[in-house]
Amino acid sequence: MKYPIKILYLGIDTIELHWPEIIAEDLLIEMITIKNLIQKKWHIIISSIYHSYQILSIRLKHVANSAVFMAWLEELIQGPIPKVDLPQRWIWTVPVCYEQEIVPSISKYLEKKDMDVQTLVKQHSSQQYLLYFYGFLPGFMYLGGLPKVLHIPRKDIPDRNIAKGSVAIGGEQTGIYPIDSPGGWYVVGKMPVPIFGNGKLNLPFNPGDKIQFEAISSRELIEIQEASNYNWEKTLYRG
Amino acid sequence: MGKIVFIKAGLFTTIQDQGRLGFVDKGIPISGPMDESSFHLANLLARKNPGAACLEIYMGNVLLYFTENCQIVCTGANAKIKVESKVYGTNEIINISAYSKVNIASFRQGQWLYLAINGVFDSECIMGSQSFYQEITPLAKFRDSDILTFTSSSDLIPTDFSKVKPRGFSNAPQIPVFPGPSFSSLSKAQQHALTDSSLTLSPIQNRMGIQLVEKIKHSLPELISGPVYPGTVQLTQAGKIIILMKDAQVTGGYPRVLQLTSSGISKLSQLRPQTKFKFHLVTQKDFAN
Numbered sequence: 314m315k316y317p318i319k320i321l322y323l324g325i326d327t328i329e330l331h332w333p334e335i336i337a338e339d340l341l342i343e344m345i346t347i348k349n350l351i352q353k354k355w356h357i358i359i360s361s362i363y364h365s366y367q368i369l370s371i372r373l374k375h376v377a378n379s380a381v382f383m384a385w386l387e388e389l390i391q392g393p394i395p396k397v398d399l400p401q402r403w404i405w406t407v408p409v410c411y412e413q414e415i416v417p418s419i420s421k422y423l424e425k426k427d428m429d430v431q432t433l434v435k436q437h438s439s440q441q442y443l444l445y446f447y448g449f450l451p452g453f454m455y456l457g458g459l460p461k462v463l464h465i466p467r468k469d470i471p472d473r474n475i476a477k478g479s480v481a482i483g484g485e486q487t488g489i490y491p492i493d494s495p496g497g498w499y500v501v502g503k504m505p506v507p508i509f510g511n512g513k514l515n516l517p518f519n520p521g522d523k524i525q526f527e528a529i530s531s532r533e534l535i536e537i538q539e540a541s542n543y544n545w546e547k548t549l550y551r552g
Numbered sequence: 553m554g555k556i557v558f559i560k561a562g563l564f565t566t567i568q569d570q571g572r573l574g575f576v577d578k579g580i581p582i583s584g585p586m587d588e589s590s591f592h593l594a595n596l597l598a599r600k601n602p603g604a605a606c607l608e609i610y611m612g613n614v615l616l617y618f619t620e621n622c623q624i625v626c627t628g629a630n631a632k633i634k635v636e637s638k639v640y641g642t643n644e645i646i647n648i649s650a651y652s653k654v655n656i657a658s659f660r661q662g663q664w665l666y667l668a669i670n671g672v673f674d675s676e677c678i679m680g681s682q683s684f685y686q687e688i689t690p691l692a693k694f695r696d697s698d699i700l701t702f703t704s705s706s707d708l709i710p711t712d713f714s715k716v717k718p719r720g721f722s723n724a725p726q727i728p729v730f731p732g733p734s735f736s737s738l739s740k741a742q743q744h745a746l747t748d749s750s751l752t753l754s755p756i757q758n759r760m761g762i763q764l765v766e767k768i769k770h771s772l773p774e775l776i777s778g779p780v781y782p783g784t785v786q787l788t789q790a791g792k793i794i795i796l797m798k799d800a801q802v803t804g805g806y807p808r809v810l811q812l813t814s815s816g817i818s819k820l821s822q823l824r825p826q827t828k829f830k831f832h833l834v835t836q837k838d839f840a841n
Contacts, residue, residue, distance in 0.1 A: 324730040368778040448801060
């Protein structure tokens with residue numbers, strides 16, 4: 314591997330792989346590659362795999378066979394990254410309505426930043442954001458790549474309720490609230506596709522993929538909301 | 553098909569099974585029973601598989617109306633279960649006849665009670681689990697006059713067996729914990745304050761987490777978000793001690809100082825606010841045999 318990886322045990326059933334404490338795309342890809350390899354080969358003894366910016370965590374179902382697994386894991390992390398196992402990555406287009414009548418709270422962000430709405434929309438929707446992982450709330454994406462001009466300190470007093478589907482900016486991050494939740498971010502847009510429904514999470518994006526927001530009108534927003542399903546647009550990412 | 557009508561649903565009554573495993577990488581909490589040991593016992597006594605769905609009841613004060621014959625068993629908190637005028641305890645098979653009311657009074661000790669049925673609770677299984685969670689399942693908790701349907705098993709459990717003694721509640725509980733990744737970065741005095749001193753449960757608690765009254769001043773750096781699990785003990789920047797429970801989010805940025813064992817989570821969940829307890833440090837070797 315390119316980065317040094319430390320193995321840490323937590324209790325009897327949890328093994329954590331710690332990369333250096335940085336946020337980096339090549340580190341993420343290395344971690345996903347290892348995650349996929351572990352999942353493919355050892356799913357029978359694994360209860361769940363967590364990952365975040367630089368920690369991959371494996372919780373075991375059957376502790377009995379863990380010695381063989383650990384020997385395999387130690388050898389893997391010392392070797393070179395197996396190129397054939399690199400994940401396939403996509404760029405997904407995600408519709409967002411930034412119109413004032415749909416998102417009245419956008420004015421709070423614009424006032425605070427002394428920015429016009431065109432600049433905000435252009436800056437926010439012209440980027441490809443890297444999906445690092447899901448966390449914080451069910452279906453909440455940690456996205457990297459928010460342009461510096463859009464950074465804004467989080468609110469001192471969090472709002473009691475940010476509605477599901479809200480696209481918001483807080484600190485150096487942007488994201489979509491998948492469920493209603495209190496939060497200290499500024500809401501600047503609305504993503505119309507329901508994130509939970511029919512017994513599943515309707516976000517096909519995987520860590521390592523890129524998200525590109527596309528500005529839509531309030532009419533398009535309503536059309537998408539009224540449709541029974543939504544076909545996400547994607548193109549292959551060759552990075 | 554039978555119905556359970558929640559005449560009084562109580563403060564926080566949900567369905568819990570083994571939990572929603574395998575979706576943590578989409579940010580989905582694991583959920584599942586707060587007191588897993590009592591949950592397993594309920595299913596064992598009801599002749600069910602260990603992860604089968606039970607009703608999880610918080611603090612009691614629940615009145616149920618059953619429209620069909622069935623057999624139930626309650627475990628966990630110390631409670632009186634009154635079926636019409638007859639009184640039962642926990643850990644015994646109770647025969648319920650159709651059109652009877654079951655009153656579960658305020659618990660005398662403990663906080664969480666598991667009601668297993670000799671049959672199946674019919675509720676939606678989403679992402680492999682019936683465990684309630686806001687937005688994922690249609691209900692976040694039962695409210696007054698909600699209805700749950702069930703199917704009784706045709707194999708009756710004989711009730712002439714000896715009973716399992718109801719659990720005891722210790723006066724000076726010890727909660728087994730493993731050291732967390734940031735434990736060794738604490739000073740000896742801070743470690744002592746965490747694992748050798750008496751700690752107190754605060755009233756700030758729910759299925760997501762439990763906050764303690766005591767605070768520990770420290771200068772550990774804030775971390776970039778990493779994984780957290782049920783039973784992870786976080787130390788916030790302000791020194792608050794928060795123990796994550798079953799509905800906790802899957803990532804967090806606070807230093808992780810301790811990790812409760814699974815029996816530690818079960819034990820702790822039954823302790824009420826203001827209860828004093830101690831964390832008892834264990835190592836992997838204690839589990840090897």
